Amino acid sequence: MTHFASDIVKLPQLNVEKGQSSVSGLSSGAFMTVQLHLAHSASFTGAGVIAGGPYRGVETFRGSALITEDAWEINAMQLCMAPLTPELAPDARKSVQLAQQTERDLLIDPLSNMARQRMYIFTGSKDSVVTTSRRI
Numbered sequence: 001m002t003h004f005a006s007d008i009v010k011l012p013q014l015n016v017e018k019g020q021s022s023v024s025g026l027s028s029g030a031f032m033t034v035q036l037h038l039a040h041s042a043s044f045t046g047a048g049v050i051a052g053g054p055y056r057g058v059e060t061f062r063g064s065a066l067i068t069e070d071a072w073e074i075n076a077m078q079l080c081m082a083p084l085t086p087e088l089a090p091d092a093r094k095s096v097q098l099a100q101q102t103e104r105d106l107l108i109d110p111l112s113n114m115a116r117q118r119m120y121i122f123t124g125s126k127d128s129v130v131t132t133s134r135r136i
Helices: 028-039 068-079 092-104 111-116
Strands: 021-026 044-050 118-122
Touching: 021 028, 028 044, 028 111, 092 111
Parallel strands: 021 044, 044 118
Antiparallel strands: none
């Protein structure tokens, strides 16, 4: 039997102004930060991305498998994290095209929101999990 505390503590109200917060993440949290920030850019003032990847990055390289869904899984588990060559890494142009199409379909906030925002993107040359192409 699970016991729960009988005293429920109400959190204090915070005077947070909507749209005046940023979102940040490290590693898998950084990948999620990018997705969240682009999808809901009207809700944030910027983003901090540490060892992450591009918007919808798993969809940017189709050549890793015959079946699209298999390619996405391989990309998520391998190529987005440690591409063997720069050509296999997520394609930034394709990420932009996917974002623009998703915006046209009204599935994410307008990309123009990001023009006024600050973004900090960090990667490390000694990172053994998310490797970076030297062609930056």
